[in-house]
Amino acid sequence: MSRDSIGPGTLMLAFVVGAATGAVAALLLAPASGEETRDYLGQKAREGRDRTRDAVDHGREVYQRQRDTLATAIERGREAFQQAREREDQA
Secondary structure (H helix, E strand, O other): OOHHHOOHHHHHHHHHHHHHHHHHHHHHHOOOOHHHHHHHHHHHHHHHHHHHHHHHHHHHHHHHHHHHHHHHHHHHHHHHHHHHHHHHHHO
């Protein structure tokens, strides 16, 4: 298989699978007890959930700001068009 036929999606998938495999191997071979490992995983899952929630909230804020900016720009464009049309009608 030539190097040119590997797409970015395939490369990213290989990276994610490799990282997940490494994480599982590290957990299985770690010197921590099962209870400590479960506590650790639970803590990391909660942290990941909180980060995801924060990212979603931030994304919503950015989306709302962009939507408001676009709506304002459209309204200003309509007003400018209407004013130009009125000036043309008066001439």
